[in-house]
Amino acid sequence: MALLNDTTNLPKALGDGLILRRATPADTATVAALNARILAEENEPPQVFEAWTRDLMSGRHPTNTAADFIVVENTRTAQIVSSACLIPQVWKYEHISFGVGRPELVVTDPAYRRRGLVRAIFEALHALSTAQGHLAQGITGIPWFYRQFGYEYALPLMGMRTLNLSDVPTLKEGETEPFQVRPAAEADIPALLPLYQRQCAGKLVTTHIDEARWRYDLTGHSPNSLAGIRVFCVCDQTGTVIGYFSTGLLPWQGRVTVWEVITAAGVSLRAVLPSVTRALKTQAESFSSSPGGQNVTGLRFALGEAHPFYEAFDAKLGPSQQPYAWYVRVADVPGFVHHIAPILERRLADSVMSGYSGELKMSFYQGGLRLGFERGRLSEAAGWQPPDSDHSWDGAGFPPLVFLQLLFGYRSLSELRYAFPDCWVDEEPALLLNALFPKRVSLVFPLG
Numbered sequence: 187m188a189l190l191n192d193t194t195n196l197p198k199a200l201g202d203g204l205i206l207r208r209a210t211p212a213d214t215a216t217v218a219a220l221n222a223r224i225l226a227e228e229n230e231p232p233q234v235f236e237a238w239t240r241d242l243m244s245g246r247h248p249t250n251t252a253a254d255f256i257v258v259e260n261t262r263t264a265q266i267v268s269s270a271c272l273i274p275q276v277w278k279y280e281h282i283s284f285g286v287g288r289p290e291l292v293v294t295d296p297a298y299r300r301r302g303l304v305r306a307i308f309e310a311l312h313a314l315s316t317a318q319g320h321l322a323q324g325i326t327g328i329p330w331f332y333r334q335f336g337y338e339y340a341l342p343l344m345g346m347r348t349l350n351l352s353d354v355p356t357l358k359e360g361e362t363e364p365f366q367v368r369p370a371a372e373a374d375i376p377a378l379l380p381l382y383q384r385q386c387a388g389k390l391v392t393t394h395i396d397e398a399r400w401r402y403d404l405t406g407h408s409p410n411s412l413a414g415i416r417v418f419c420v421c422d423q424t425g426t427v428i429g430y431f432s433t434g435l436l437p438w439q440g441r442v443t444v445w446e447v448i449t450a451a452g453v454s455l456r457a458v459l460p461s462v463t464r465a466l467k468t469q470a471e472s473f474s475s476s477p478g479g480q481n482v483t484g485l486r487f488a489l490g491e492a493h494p495f496y497e498a499f500d501a502k503l504g505p506s507q508q509p510y511a512w513y514v515r516v517a518d519v520p521g522f523v524h525h526i527a528p529i530l531e532r533r534l535a536d537s538v539m540s541g542y543s544g545e546l547k548m549s550f551y552q553g554g555l556r557l558g559f560e561r562g563r564l565s566e567a568a569g570w571q572p573p574d575s576d577h578s579w580d581g582a583g584f585p586p587l588v589f590l591q592l593l594f595g596y597r598s599l600s601e602l603r604y605a606f607p608d609c610w611v612d613e614e615p616a617l618l619l620n621a622l623f624p625k626r627v628s629l630v631f632p633l634g
């Protein structure tokens with residue numbers, strides 16, 4: 187901890203008796219209470235934030251401890267007045283893993299707002315993340331705010347469709363349930379791992395979920411944590427696990443949220459769904475009938491913008507709700523490009539620009555990126571300063587940070603050119619950029 191404090195230059199005096207420092211386990215109750223007080227929305231039980239904070243600071247979490255919270259303390263009142271944490275995780279760009287820090291639980295007491303406390307906390311979180319070798323940070327945050335700290339919306343987040351409980355198909359008379367649903371246990375992890383991988387197959391950016399994380403998701407969350415999930419195995423008549431689905435621990439706005447539905451290769455999703463939705467309906471009804479429980483009338487399938495479930499159950503589902511987006515920050519874009527070089531080289535080899543030798547220059551107006559290729563291999567990725575506008579050169583231009591949308595396959599080059607008049611590209615650089623950075627679907631679960 188002393189070493190990491192050095193890398194983040196903490197503790198640091200902010201004036202007026204305020205200090206910026208890493209939290210310790212002794213801060214747990216105070217930070218949990220602050221988060222519960224500030225973050226709970228109307229009709230949301232504050233305990234979900236309190237429990238989540240306690241879990242992250244408990245030392246039982248697979249990637250977090252109390253020291254991953256950066257807090258501002260008013261030393262005159264011994265009060266914590268601002269706080270946020272970093273949740274380390276691993277994401278994959280196709281098959282290549284990279285470390286990510288996910289800032290979360292960002293709060294400032296109303297009496298201390300607009301004094302730069304969260305800005306100071308984010309500087310420290312970014313230093314902490316870089317010290318852990320993370321190549322990116324990602325946040326699922328309030329609109330616009332995090333753009334101020336170097337973030338760009340660059341990956342899809344959620345997207346959903348709803349199903350009313352009254353539209354869940356019922357069993358016909360005399361018919362028995364063709365598939366059984368039961369809560370997943372630790373012993374199921376070997377069956378769950380390949381099913382999760384199947385869900386990620388073909389996606390560009392995905393969250394890496396290892397055995398330790400599966401164990402935590404199955405047994406580690408406090409029962410009322412906002413980050414907790416319930417996982418259910420779907421079994422055939424022989425008891426073999428042929429799929430699973432996961433839900434939030436608690437209903438939200440009168441609906442149970444379903445995060446995942448996945449079946450094994452060769453198992454019809456359409457055939458399984460009546461049993462799955464009936465099991466979900468039973469779960470939803472148990473919330474309505476529990477003492478003090480909220481009335482649950484539907485299911486919210488938060489499975490992304492597109493999902494085979496939507497196709498298989500289309501006629502019964504409500505209209506689709508567009509996804510929000512992950513904010514992503516990549517401080518060292520050349521470093522990230524080097525990291526994914528094998529994928530870029532393969533894409534280039536499969537394109538009309540196969541075997542390319544030469545450079546590809548991009549202006550980000552306040553700086554830029556220069557890629558060098560030798561016979562299809564990436565020989566250089568480096569920062570580059572574009573010349574003044576009265577000098578012409580061949581390449582492409584992107585407003586600051588917008589290139590991240592292309593890098594993470596979130597938008598195509600033509601979509602960016604449509605959206606931003608100051609996004610431009612010359613003829614051959616367009617061929618290169620389309621080859622190197624195609625638009626692709628991603629599925630990034632926010633691990634908390």
Ligand SMILES: CC(C)(COP(=O)(O)OP(=O)(O)OC[C@H]1O[C@@H](n2cnc3c(N)ncnc32)[C@H](O)[C@@H]1OP(=O)(O)O)[C@@H](O)C(=O)NCCC(=O)NCCS
Pocket residue numbers: 224225268292293294295298299300301302303304305306326327328331334
């Ligand atoms: C959002 C919140 C965390 C900001 O905390 P803060 O300590 O006031 O933030 P800072 O003072 O460090 O603000 C950083 C910059 O954003 C600006 N800013 C602050 N709140 C803002 C807001 N709501 N909208 C737009 N800009 C805002 C500040 O003026 C400052 O700009 P500057 O650096 O150019 O002067 C705080 O208002 C809060 O706790 N809100 C309720 C909980 C919440 O929404 N948390 C975020 C969940 S993702």
